[in-house]
Structure formats: C-alpha cells, structure tokens
Amino acid sequence: MAPPAVTEDSLSQSPPQPPPKAGGDVAPHVITFRGLKFEVDRWLELVSQCQYLPEDVMLQLCSIVISRMSSQCNIAKVTSPATIVGDIHGQFYDLVRLFEKGGSPEESTYVFMGDYVDRGYYSLEVLTYLFLMLVKYPNRVVLLRGNHETRRVSHQYGFSEECIKKYGHMAIWRECCNVFDKLPIAALIDNKTFCVHGGLSPRLPTLDSVLHLQRNIEVPPAGPLCDLLWSDPEDYESGWCMNPRGAGWVFGRDVAQEFIKTNNLDLICRSHQLVQEGFKFIFPDILCTVWSAPNYCYRCGNIASILKIKPDGSRDVIYFDAVPSEAREVPNRMAAPYFL
Template sequence: MVLKYPGKVILLRGNHETRRVSHQYGFYEDCHKKYCHNAIWKACCDVFDALPIAALIDDKIFCVHGGLSPSLPTLDSVMCLQRNIEVPPNGPLCDLVWSDPEESVSQWCMNPRGAGWVFGRDVAEQFVRKNNLTLICRSHQLVQEGFKYIFGNFLCNVWSAPNYCYRCGNVASFLKIAPDGTRDVVIFSAVENDDRRIPERNAAPYFL
C-alpha cells in the first residue's frame, strides 16, 4: 500500500516500533541474521523514533495504534507530546501505543499487559465528545473476524495481520473511509501456507 499510494499512506508507530519490543520479538534477530551486524536494526529504530504516533482523518477520525491516555484528554495535548524518543515503560507516549479498550469497565484500570491502561466506554465517549470526533480507530488486539466495533460505533479495532503468527486462523481487514464519511470494511485472508515461507522459529506468544 505504501508503494502504491506513497502520498496517501501514513505509517503510525506502535508498541513493536521500539528497541525493546523489536529486539525481543525477532526483528533484531532477523536483521542480524541477514546482514551479520546490527547497524540496520539501529537505523530502523531511529526511523521508529520519527514515526507519527497518531493521525487525524478529516478532523473526525482519530487513528492510533493502542488507545487513550489519562494524561492526554485533547487532540492538542497529543500534538504537544514529545514523540521523537524511545517509547518509555510508562507515561502518555507509552499509553498511546499500549492501552486497550474494554467493554466491562467504564473508567481507567490497570492494564494486564504491564504497560498503558485499560479504558472503558465513558472514557472513550468523553474523548470523542470533547474533541468533536466520530470515531477512534485503533489496532493492538487480535480479533478473529479482522474488524470489530467496541462501545457501539465510535471505536473500532482494525486487525490487518491474517493468520497471526501463522497459527491463529484469523482473517484481517482494512477500513476504507469515503469522502462523505461512509465506512467500508474490506476483509482478506492469509496466503496459503504452500505459497509462503514460514519461519522455523515459533513467534513469542505476544498477543496472549
């Protein structure tokens, strides 16, 4: 998509675009195996630091990898965030790439992932209303159906990795937004295993 639409695709930073997580879950190993040194990995990490942390579509749709932060109640506060750094283990930058929505809670709760927060409907609804938004669009949580609305229709989870870790069997999706605001979910499946190379090393069970 980036190659096909270079002026229309914006890559956002997620929790894997950090030195700690990319080292732990295989990217460092892949770079070292292919290039026999870690200079490429270090260069990629410098790029990770420069990636935008969030995006706003037509002033109405807030896009972020993880979720919200109690320290960032407005879009202006997100805009003022110092992001050109390694994501710390806590704080607002960490929250944006690690936090998760949960329908069983209403406010802020500790996140069992050990980073970010779990936030409920009241928190998300207040953020949408205060910032005059129509949708929070995020990822970070595997959904078997590839796409899922949470809290009605003002927060959605878009999962774009089919058959995650080569063993989850899930479909994936991307969300198309028309100029008039109409939303269209496009579902796709993984390439058959016979047509792809599957790594010998099992991926760490990060998503569990």
C-alpha cells in the same frame, strides 16, 4: 527456502518495469537525496519479490524516511478516501494481498497503525516495502508508530535477531529504530476519525495535548506516549484501570465518549489486539479495532480486515484471508547474510 537477498550482481541490469499507464510512458520514480539518486521503482520491484536490500541502500532508505518524518507533526492529517490498516507483524505475503484488496495508494491514502515488525517471518521485508511505499507516495502513505516499533520490544520479539541473521550485524536494526522514533503517533482523517495504535491516555484529553507530546524518543515503560501505544478498551469497564499487559491502561466506554465529545470526533480507530473476526466495534459506533494480520503467527486462524473511509463519511470493511501456505515461502532458521 527463503528468497535470497538482493546482491550487487543482481543490480547490473534493471528489473522489468510495470506496464505504462494508458496515455503514454511513465518515467521511473527516482529521487535525489544528498546528491545520490535513489531508484524507488527499481527497489520496489525487487522487494516485492520478498527480498531485502543491500546494506548501503537500506541505510540510504532509512535516511530518506527520517528526513521526511522529522518535519511532520505528531498527528498526521489525512483527507478521505482513506484506507486504515491494523497490525502486519512481518507477514509479507499477506501485506501484498492487503494491497491487492485495498487498491493503489493513488486511489486512497493508506494509514498504517503500527506493528510492522516481530512475530512473522519477514519483518525486514515488510518494513522495507512500507518505507519504499512511503517514499514513493509521501502524501498517500502514513506510517504510525506501534508498540513494537521500539528498541526494547523489537529486540525481544524477533526483529533485531532477523536483522542480524540477514545482514550479519545490528546496524540496520539500530537505524530502523531511529526511523521508529520519528514516526507520527496518530492520524486524523477528515478531522473526524482518530487513528492510533493502542488507545487513549488520562494525560492526553485533547488532540492539542497529543500534538505537543515529545515523540522523538524511545517509548518509555510508562507515561502518555506509552499509553497511546499500549492502552486497550474494554466494554465491561468504566474509567481507567490497570492494564494486565504491564503498560498503558484499560479504559471504558465513558472515557472514549468523553474523548470523542471533547475533540468533536466521530470514531476512534485502533489495532493492537487480535480480533478473530478481523474487525470489531469494542464500543458500538465510537471505537473499533482493525486487525490486518490474517492467521496471526501462522496459527491463530483469524481473518483480517482493512477499513475504508469514504469522502461522504461512509465506511466499508474489507475482509481477507491469509495467503495459502503453498503460495508463500518459509525461510530457513538461519538466513544467510546477503553478502555471502
């Protein structure tokens, strides 16, 4: 049975706080937004139990994230040490294990490359947890947009239905989609590692052209923004080819080499495609795929990975398996709204 949502009754007492760090007590992380206090640590403690927030709190959280994202440019600038994360797809318990493997954002900036929702059981809880982490660590957590962070795709593949089952209506899904419109579309680590969800675009040959792209829109079915979220590399192709997905392009090693040379980069890092081994260089030394949803869809049997970028430029791939089935909850087909 799925863990229950947070109810108003559960808010009458503060949940247990994590032990203070050595050297003294640590004050709870509280921010003030539009005259209201938002108790980040309190909500993180609850959501970490695979619960979702009351509707008014979730709406406030979305507003906070929108406010913070609106002032950011298309390419988030990151300084190492950094931890690069691929697709999550609603696998909440595996997300918790990911942080156990990767460590605290206080030690390394996390760059998530999109696809937080759909497919898995807990898209809402995954997204809520990541929004809270972004609010708590605004300079240490970067959330990029994936091709599932759109109205069209998340309506088709499960996130909107999940929000209706848990909240009883579509308002939360709509507000989350408004957040999606504000997410950066790429990240640049130490000016050398370019992170994007899908791949490249023939209309965006330079980082400057990516910076000038209009991102605050629903992703169209074609065009440069669509390309960044949907394109795929292929080792046996050259140039640009039609993508069998029906969106974006398939591009060859020569395209990636030209992008690397033009923009003085060392590596293109992306996700978007399941790789059974969790991490794979598609084009040796210049383009890799990081996949962070182990046993994808609870049946693919793959392992997962995160990629660590160190200040000296070295890289470390950390692999992890899915949380065992006996250590995770499987929700009922119809989850009751939190207010029932």
